Amino acid sequence: MAPSARRAVLLLRGLAGRHGGCGAALGQRCVSAEAAQAPPPRPRAPRTSLTSPVEHTAEQRGLWYTLQPGVVQRLFSQGGVPKQFLTQCQTFAETCLMVRQPSLTLMDFIRRSDLSLPPNKFLLYGRNGCGKTLSLTGSSSTSPGPRSGGGTSRRWLPSATIEGQYDHPLDAVLWLQHFKTQNAELLKTLQLVTQERYIWSRREVTEPDTPLGELVELGIGRARYSTDCVLALTSELKRHATEGRCKVAVVVDGINTFYSPVSRYRCEDRTLLDPKYFTLFQSFMQLFKSDWKNGIVVGSIDSLANEGWRRDSHLPRYLLRQQGWEALDPFIPIPIEDYDDLEMRSAIDYYLDRHWLQNPQAGSDIGRRELAALSAHNPYLLMQVCRPL
Amino acid sequence: MATGVRVLFNDFRVPLRSWLTVNSAWGQVTGRARYSQYPPAYIKPVYLPAKLEELERSGDAKQLEYTPVRAAYNTHTSSVFHDPLVRKFTNHIMKTGNKCLARELVEKAFQEVKRVQLQKRNTAETEEEKEAIVCDPLKIFKQAVENGRPVLQLVPIKRGGVKYQVPVPITDHRSYFISMRWLKEAGREKERTIHFPEKLARELLAAARNEGRVVKKKQDLHRQCEANRAYAHYRWS
Structure with a gap:
């Protein structure tokens, strides 16, 4: 029996490992590229405990505050916010907004x-x-x-x-x-x-x-x-x-x-x-x-x-x-305006904190720079760019 | 068969009826494809930054210094988020060159995978359960493709005027192709009201768990090969 045929039979019986022997063209290549750099630890989202926008000052700029479920129910139950934002909040299991300059x-x-x-x-x-x-x-x-x-x-x-x-x-x-x-x-x-x-x-x-x-x-x-x-x-x-x-x-x-x-x-x-x-x-x-x-x-x-x-x-x-x-x-x-560097960093940290960014490179310095460039610092585009990552 | 595996099927990159030799170590085509605009001395471009670093570290870059290089495709990107397998899968999904749409569909499917898994993660109670749930769509996709790969295929061979479905071992390259093709077909088998990315996401998640249509197709093929094992010797006699 030819070696490849024997391997096939062994594989059928679950005896041989998939990755040994003749090299897998596509799969192995990506694995080696991935293993080259260890993923950095997942950062925490920068948050503020002041939930009312009235109390926010310039110190809180770029921090995230949580809207209370009662407020969310009162304000959003009949629509009035983008549907994509609502879906996102559902996925994140919380309704958070960033304190921004405007x-x-x-x-x-x-x-x-x-x-x-x-x-x-x-x-x-x-x-x-x-x-x-x-x-x-x-x-x-x-x-x-x-x-x-x-x-x-x-x-x-x-x-x-x-x-x-x-x-x-x-x-x-x-x-x-x-x-x-x-x-x-x-x-x-x-x-x-x-x-x-x-x-x-x-x-x-x-x-x-x-x-x-x-x-x-x-x-x-x-x-x-x-x-x-x-x-x-x-x-x-x-x-x-x-x-x-x-x-x-x-x-x-x-x-x-x-x-x-x-x-x-x-x-x-x-x-x-x-x-x-x-x-x-x-x-x-x-x-x-x-x-x-x-x-x-x-x-x-x-x-x-x-x-x-x-x-x-x-x-x-x-x-x-x-x-x-x-x-x-x-x-x-x-x-x-679009996000500045501080807000961009904060937004990516938030996505990482909520496990929305799963790619091991997303939190790295070069990954952040790439996200900033791809989204042109625009919040909506950033959301779109982060979709598959 | 000592140096590599001969490929019988038609590879989509080369003209019909051409026989190629696949180098087993690198999975690269070393034979000369007909109608190539490049002389055989030209090597393929290395575009992944990680791979470039590896070349420089090992000193192989020194050897390649004066080697002529083919032009890179516009899909060859040095993005840290680039993945060759996903790119290939996107190309499978693409119809009539509409890459923009194909990419969007794949991205939406990945997003859907992530949403489903994060939902599970949010409802999990203990910390260990949460950590056990894989949310990375790329990992799930790779696992799904891996689980859908067959190890044998049936090839029609004519012996004595009768065509027999003969089980033959499959190359790794083709097994990836078939797995991804099945995934794509499973995504397209749906009701009118369900969107492709949604269905694809479900199939990816099912295949990653070793369930679903793709895995069933693989098992059916294996069963068929097992049933036709009596014809196996027609491969060489």
């Missing part, structure tokens, strides 16, 4: 805002994937108040109450539910009531001095009136804030959506519909005006919120266009 700046500005004046508008902008949405998430976890998600969906109907307007009943219901879960406790403690009489139909009327919670419930229960409920709710909140009964923080992701001249919807004559006819848009856009006080507006300007043919630049003037630029003026722009 969040620190934002918290500092909010602290120093004079609430007796019209609301300050803080707009975060930056390249794709540099952490606009997550910076918003981090700061919104402390600031109570309504939080509106921009964006459009496919379900819409001509308005029942206002001629020429269009409603998004299902989106409005979703938003109202979101509002309810986020602000359930505040609605109870603040005891806000309606100040006007709303006539929905011949039989359904909301009298003055009804708690706002009931208005929200009505909108959730009766989808037909949900859009108008949102309009009523935002107007009521504006008035309550102006009269000093509550403070309102409006947090919007992709604020430039509101100033797009076209929507995804087509009229009967096949022309694209102008979003100014959306009641839902109108109700949110009145919060961005400067005719009220005791509140703040925090928004992100996102090129992905624009139409596909207008995403060339990440700068506010381009994305907001003339209309948005004039409507939001004056605002405070807060740029968000």
Whole structure:
């Protein structure tokens, strides 16, 4: 019997080792390359025990803080954060965010805002994937108040109450539910009531001095009136804030959506519909005006919120266009940059700590340098690059 | 048969019907492939940094100093995360030269493997149990390929006007190829609603545990070879 045939028979009986004898072309080559350098020990993630972003100072920059499960449940249960981030948190078995300079700046500005004046508008902008949405998430976890998600969906109907307007009943219901879960406790403690009489139909009327919670419930229960409920709710909140009964923080992701001249919807004559006819848009856009006080507006300007043919630049003037630029003026722009060296190191340490980076070379000096170069220091790209490692 | 193993099958790098000699020590093709644009004196480029260091340390680099070298492929990278076996597997998955997509699919499958294993790790109770769970997708992939490698194959040989399925030993190189081909095919056998990377990840995990379709295919092939052992002598007579 030829040697190779004998080896095959031995292998079949489980007598011979696989790696002896004639060399394995591919497998052995990689093993030898791997064994050349011993893996460095797995580092611990740099963490801070201060879980509230209000307490963070420049000393905590680049450290990771954990969001309490209750806060996560309250803020994220109805959406509002990227799905990829949620999956990642599930894998890591915790919800952690890094303290970054834009969040620190934002918290500092909010602290120093004079609430007796019209609301300050803080707009975060930056390249794709540099952490606009997550910076918003981090700061919104402390600031109570309504939080509106921009964006459009496919379900819409001509308005029942206002001629020429269009409603998004299902989106409005979703938003109202979101509002309810986020602000359930505040609605109870603040005891806000309606100040006007709303006539929905011949039989359904909301009298003055009804708690706002009931208005929200009505909108959730009766989808037909949900859009108008949102309009009523935002107007009521504006008035309550102006009269000093509550403070309102409006947090919007992709604020430039509101100033797009076209929507995804087509009229009967096949022309694209102008979003100014959306009641839902109108109700949110009145919060961005400067005719009220005791509140703040925090928004992100996102090129992905624009139409596909207008995403060339990440700068506010381009994305907001003339209309948005004039409507939001004056605002405070807060740029968000990619990771610097400190943050990059911290992010890789965190991934190593959570066992997300498994490659033995990932924690080494040359591996870190390669990760930094491949991701160009961009947080989202870093996440993508670390996928298979 | 003393110096190496003669390869009967068609290697995808060389034209059809060419007989090659595979050097057993290095697994490199030493015979001259027809239509090569390089003269035989040209050696293949060494692109892995670890291997280069080894050459320099052992002094072999001195010998190769004036040897002409072939141009490197654009897939030859000095990245520390580069793995030749994964690169080969990516090429198997690739269709119509769409390498970008193939890489993405493999990366997603690896990510899925990692997610499944980390989930297990998070739910494990004791520290020893946690440490015992392998989360490295590369290790799992290599184990899966290793477990799927057959040691025999059936080759049709014509004797007296009848074709017999004759069991013959397989080269290491081809066993890697077949194992990876089976893995790829197992990933593609799925319902419409499941995505390829997801299915591939499941198959990788199953094969690494010595279960699943790939291992079953290998065992079936071995069983067939065992059944046809009476024809084994047709290999040389």
